[in-house]
Amino acid sequence: MIYDALIAPFIDFEFMRRALAGVIALALGGAPIGVFLMLRRMSLVGDAMAHAILPGAAVGFLFSGLNLFAMTFGGLIAGFSVALLAGLVSRVTEIKEDASLAAFYLVSLALGVTIVSMRGTNIDLLHVLFGNILAMDDQTLLVIAFNATITLVILAVIYRPLVIECVDPVFLRTVSRAGAPAHLAFLALVVINLVNGFHALGTLLAVGLMVLPAGIARFWSRDITGMMMIAVASAAISGYLGLVLSFQTKVPSGPAIILVAAALYVVSVLFGTVSGLVRQLFPGRHLEA
Amino acid sequence: MTAQLKFSNVTLGYDRHPAVHHLNGEIAAGSLLAIVGPNGAGKSTLFRGIVGILKPLAGTIGLGDLKPREIAYLPQSVDIDRTFPISVFDFVGTGLWRSTGLFGGLGKKAGRQIADALAAVGLNGFENRTIGTLSGGQMQRMLFARVLLQDARVIVLDEPFNAIDAKTSADLIGLVRHWHAERRTVLAALHDMDLVRANFPETLLLARGAVAWGATSQVLTADNLLEARRMCEAFDDGAHACAIDAARPRAA
Numbered sequence: 001m002i003y004d005a006l007i008a009p010f011i012d013f014e015f016m017r018r019a020l021a022g023v024i025a026l027a028l029g030g031a032p033i034g035v036f037l038m039l040r041r042m043s044l045v046g047d048a049m050a051h052a053i054l055p056g057a058a059v060g061f062l063f064s065g066l067n068l069f070a071m072t073f074g075g076l077i078a079g080f081s082v083a084l085l086a087g088l089v090s091r092v093t094e095i096k097e098d099a100s101l102a103a104f105y106l107v108s109l110a111l112g113v114t115i116v117s118m119r120g121t122n123i124d125l126l127h128v129l130f131g132n133i134l135a136m137d138d139q140t141l142l143v144i145a146f147n148a149t150i151t152l153v154i155l156a157v158i159y160r161p162l163v164i165e166c167v168d169p170v171f172l173r174t175v176s177r178a179g180a181p182a183h184l185a186f187l188a189l190v191v192i193n194l195v196n197g198f199h200a201l202g203t204l205l206a207v208g209l210m211v212l213p214a215g216i217a218r219f220w221s222r223d224i225t226g227m228m229m230i231a232v233a234s235a236a237i238s239g240y241l242g243l244v245l246s247f248q249t250k251v252p253s254g255p256a257i258i259l260v261a262a263a264l265y266v267v268s269v270l271f272g273t274v275s276g277l278v279r280q281l282f283p284g285r286h287l288e289a
Numbered sequence: 290m291t292a293q294l295k296f297s298n299v300t301l302g303y304d305r306h307p308a309v310h311h312l313n314g315e316i317a318a319g320s321l322l323a324i325v326g327p328n329g330a331g332k333s334t335l336f337r338g339i340v341g342i343l344k345p346l347a348g349t350i351g352l353g354d355l356k357p358r359e360i361a362y363l364p365q366s367v368d369i370d371r372t373f374p375i376s377v378f379d380f381v382g383t384g385l386w387r388s389t390g391l392f393g394g395l396g397k398k399a400g401r402q403i404a405d406a407l408a409a410v411g412l413n414g415f416e417n418r419t420i421g422t423l424s425g426g427q428m429q430r431m432l433f434a435r436v437l438l439q440d441a442r443v444i445v446l447d448e449p450f451n452a453i454d455a456k457t458s459a460d461l462i463g464l465v466r467h468w469h470a471e472r473r474t475v476l477a478a479l480h481d482m483d484l485v486r487a488n489f490p491e492t493l494l495l496a497r498g499a500v501a502w503g504a505t506s507q508v509l510t511a512d513n514l515l516e517a518r519r520m521c522e523a524f525d526d527g528a529h530a531c532a533i534d535a536a537r538p539r540a541a
Binding site: 157 | 358368
């Protein structure tokens with residue numbers, strides 16, 4: 001019975017195995033990035049960027065159909081352009097970076113949906129907006145795995161300057177020039193992982209497997225290494241349970257995965273050992289020293 | 290006595306408004322120099338210029354063979370994100386940047402150095418606490434531990450004893466004296482004149498320009514302090530371009 005529900009789908013169907021491999025790769029790459037987004041108070045920036053990559057992917061789609069490389073490449077270009085343009089506008093004018101990013105991503109999203117509907121059908125549009133992890137081919141899986149690998153390698157390289165830039169930016173500036181390149185590399189990683197999530201979860205939910213696991217992790221660990229471990233684990237578990245849920249109930253896979261992550265998030269808010277609500281209500285008696 | 294830092298007609302400021310105006314002078318290697326002056330006198334601005342975060346509007350700050358990145362700088366600690374989940378051990382460990390760089394691991398030797406630095410500032414046993422749990426005084430002790438690890442020839446401390454109790458500032462001033470004994474050059478911006486008189490042989494009284502600079506007892510006179518207070522005014526939005534540069538004849 002439990003075997004039938006939890007394991008059999010993955011043994012019987014290749015597309016389920018493929019999807020599982022996909023979500024695990026997404027979790028490995030995306031969740032640590034999500035933790036840094038959260039710690040740098042950039043969670044919503046990640047969300048905005050997810051919409052910003054749409055027109056690029058759509059242009060790729062326009063020229064070559066549901067071709068993976070074209071869509072990935074287009075998405076990367078669009079993501080970087082929006083990030084850089086928003087940064088530029090906020091630097092040369094009075095407008096703040098969040099406001100200018102919001103403006104650019106809205107334009108981007110509208111443009112993207114327009115481009116897709118010019119050529120494609122409603123099904124294509126649904127695919128772009130919500131992704132379809134159950135329909136991944138080998139190529140897509142390889143690209144996702146490749147992107148996750150690149151992410152982990154680059155993150156290892158820029159880890160120290162990135163952490164110090166979060167805690168004490170002035171100190172980093174006085175000891176090293178690595179701050180700005182590390183920040184740019186980090187933005188690049190955000191875009192790469194959004195494109196990754198885009199294939200599986202679509203433009204609207206791509207950021208979900210980055211931000212929700214990070215939020216979950218905050219409630220269970222005070223330490224950044226621990227946070228990243230927990231984030232990866234909870235992202236992978238959400239992916240797995242979401243696939244099972246989707247298989248058993250016909251809920252689309254993307255929303256199913258995010259809903260499981262959301263459920264874990266709610267549990268964490270309530271019962272998390274670090275500032276969870278229940279913990280705050282019943283903190284135990286205070287200590288002697 | 291060789292000059293460690295050399296100010297040649299330095300003007301530092303923001304949006305063309307000078308905060309430090311036409312400063313000239315030298316700081317000898319191994320000096321222990323207090324920089325005093327009212328709020329807005331340009332103390333922090335001068336430090337930002339020395340460590341290279343702020344480019345001079347005019348003039349130069351000569352560092353000799355020293356690179357700006359070899360100066361340990363302790364700013365007024367407003368920019369640190371204290372909610373970031375990093376342990377005291379790891380935070381202090383960043384002081385070893387020059388030896389570890391981007392990747393170098395923190396090995397056994399580094400671990401000992403960090404433990405020693407924490408012991409020197411009286412924070413034994415705090416290794417695994419996150420920085421958000423520290424009190425103001427403990428935070429300042431931790432920042433001193435990081436400066437200690439930076440092992441820098443020049444140390445710049447911006448109002449290091451603000452909002453710090455007597456016990457902590459006495460402990461930390463002990464470290465400053467220790468650095469002086471090691472022939473390091475130490476600059477500190479301070480407001481407590483008694484502390485300056487008791488511990489710092491030299492003083493620069495700053496109010497945009499140098500009001501007085503030399504032996505502490507001769508600098509900190511009532512007349513000088515009064516003058517410093519008078520010289521320090523708010524930025525004037527309608528100010529004209531500084532005449533001193535224009536009047537100076539161009540080199541033929």
